[in-house]
Amino acid sequence: GQNIDQPTEMTATEGAIVQINCTYQTSGFNGLFWYQQHAGEAPTFLSYNVLDGLEEKGRFSSFLSRSKGYSYLLLKELQMKDSASYLCAVIDSGYALNFGKGTSLLVTP
Amino acid sequence: IAGITQAPTSQILAAGRRMTLRCTQDMRHNAMYWYRQDLGLGLRLIHYSNTAGTTGKGEVPDGYSVSRANTDDFPLTLASAVPSQTSVYFCASSDRINNEQFFGPGTRLTVL
Numbered sequence: 001g002q003n004i005d006q007p008t009e010m011t012a013t014e015g016a017i018v019q020i021n022c023t024y025q026t027s028g029f030n031g032l033f034w035y036q037q038h039a040g041e042a043p044t045f046l047s048y049n050v051l052d053g054l055e056e057k058g059r060f061s062s063f064l065s066r067s068k069g070y071s072y073l074l075l076k077e078l079q080m081k082d083s084a085s086y087l088c089a090v091i092d093s094g095y096a097l098n099f100g101k102g103t104s105l106l107v108t109p
Numbered sequence: 110i111a112g113i114t115q116a117p118t119s120q121i122l123a124a125g126r127r128m129t130l131r132c133t134q135d136m137r138h139n140a141m142y143w144y145r146q147d148l149g150l151g152l153r154l155i156h157y158s159n160t161a162g163t164t165g166k167g168e169v170p171d172g173y174s175v176s177r178a179n180t181d182d183f184p185l186t187l188a189s190a191v192p193s194q195t196s197v198y199f200c201a202s203s204d205r206i207n208n209e210q211f212f213g214p215g216t217r218l219t220v221l
Contacts, residue, residue, distance in 0.1 A: 033209065033210075041214070041215075042199060042212035042213060042214050042215055043152070043199070043212050044212070045209045045210070045211070048209060087151070087152065089152075096154060096157070096167065096168075097142070097154065097210065098154075098168075099144075099151050099152040099153070100151060101149065101150065101151035102151055
């Protein structure tokens with residue numbers, strides 16, 4: 001089966017940097033996504049990694065190591081509006097998108 | 110229409126009733142998906158469609174059926190609703206099966 005692990009909850013301070021980790025064991029790999037989901041809303045796309053390394057997009061960066069089955073999402077200069085759930089999702093060999101259970105991030109003043 | 114829409118926004122349904130959740134996208138995406146999201150379990154794939162005329166089963170297909178008669182619409186039907194189908198249902202689409210998925214606003218379904 002597919003196994004995607006993320007921490008359940010994290011708390012960080014406004015203006016700080018936070019790293020949300022994701023480890024995965026899937027049958028094949030065709031890419032990894034990070035989505036953001038505010039309470040009561042739909043998930044929205046943040047980043048996509050298919051090759052090893054760091055992808056930077058403004059305050060958000062995502063890293064992938066395929067050999068380690070590991071990714072992280074780095075959020076810099078945290079803002080209160082960054083309080084949300086962050087979902088790691090992996091595309092397996094059958095091109096199905098498998099989601100982790102999400103990490104709920106609380107940003108405090 | 111801009112993007113992907115779902116209807117209804119929310120619904121309370123008696124157990125045993127039939128219900129169809131509607132999903133429409135105007136992005137001409139080939140692939141469409143239905144997920145359910147439950148507290149502590151995350152998003153789980155119910156059914157998907159790679160292109161109009163084809164469908165496939167996801168992780169939790171039992172009790173649900175889908176059809177894909179055209180590119181834009183991907184309805185999800187509960188033939189005889191049960192309380193365990195109480196959930197938030199999200200429809201999503203992508204231009205290819207391994208590309209970024211765009212999500213609809215969700216349907217909150219309660220089965221009593």
